[in-house]
Amino acid sequence: MDPNERRRLILDRSAEIFARKGVSATTIREIGQAVGVHSGALYHYFPSKEAIVTELVREYVTDLAGRCRAVVAKQLPPLERMRAFTEIVLATNVDYPGATAVWRREGDYMRERVVEADLTELADTMTHAWQEAIRDGVASGELRADIDPRIFHELIYDALWHTERWFTPGEQHTVRELAAIVTSVFVDGMRARD
Numbered sequence: 001m002d003p004n005e006r007r008r009l010i011l012d013r014s015a016e017i018f019a020r021k022g023v024s025a026t027t028i029r030e031i032g033q034a035v036g037v038h039s040g041a042l043y044h045y046f047p048s049k050e051a052i053v054t055e056l057v058r059e060y061v062t063d064l065a066g067r068c069r070a071v072v073a074k075q076l077p078p079l080e081r082m083r084a085f086t087e088i089v090l091a092t093n094v095d096y097p098g099a100t101a102v103w104r105r106e107g108d109y110m111r112e113r114v115v116e117a118d119l120t121e122l123a124d125t126m127t128h129a130w131q132e133a134i135r136d137g138v139a140s141g142e143l144r145a146d147i148d149p150r151i152f153h154e155l156i157y158d159a160l161w162h163t164e165r166w167f168t169p170g171e172q173h174t175v176r177e178l179a180a181i182v183t184s185v186f187v188d189g190m191r192a193r194d
Contacts, residue, residue: 007045009035011059014052015098023053023106053102054113057123060099061114064092065125072129078137079187085130087179089160090167094175100164130157143190156186 001009013034017026028049032039046052071084093100103110114123130153137143143152160182169175 003045006035006037010042010045011052011056012098014049015056015096015102018053018056019098019101019105023049023102023109050113053110054117056096056099056102057110057113058117058119060092060096060103061119061123061125063095064088065122067092068126068129078133078140079142079183081133082130082137082187083179083183085126085133086156086160086183087175089126089157090163090175090179090182093161093164093167094169097164100161104161104164127153127157137190141192143187144192147190152186152190156182159186 010031014026014031017030017034021030026049027039028042029039031049031052032042035042046055067088068085071081071088074084076084114120131149134143134149134153138145138149143149163178167173167178169178173181
């Protein structure tokens, strides 16, 4: 197997195991068995289990931030931005199910990996973009000013993040359709009152 393919396999299988068992309960030996190599051979690809987790985080936050920045660059109105961000979160949940599940399960540990890998600014790109869209929505009069924007952001973001547990795009709903539903449910409740 090509070294890049093997590295990808290690990351993918590790993410699955970490999501199921947790990082601390997962051994290098288990990862090696899952990818069909001796545990010692894993060190040719990653110097430690933490390095595997850090690479999973790096891939996830780099892609998420890139997608987010592309939306911000379009300078969409606040509610359109929020719908686009909703689609991004749902799509990255689908594209990175292992990383999403591990992050949801072990948020503090994952945040440590972010800080140690100097990815904090990149990892916070989506949070800042959401907060700005909400503030802009309040400033434009489209969204309520009597609800703390931080609370609104946390509620919608947590709801989106947890879809990883139950949502698989398919015949019933696409990512875009679910994004429209989520946006409607949350934004309708935040719309400015007469």
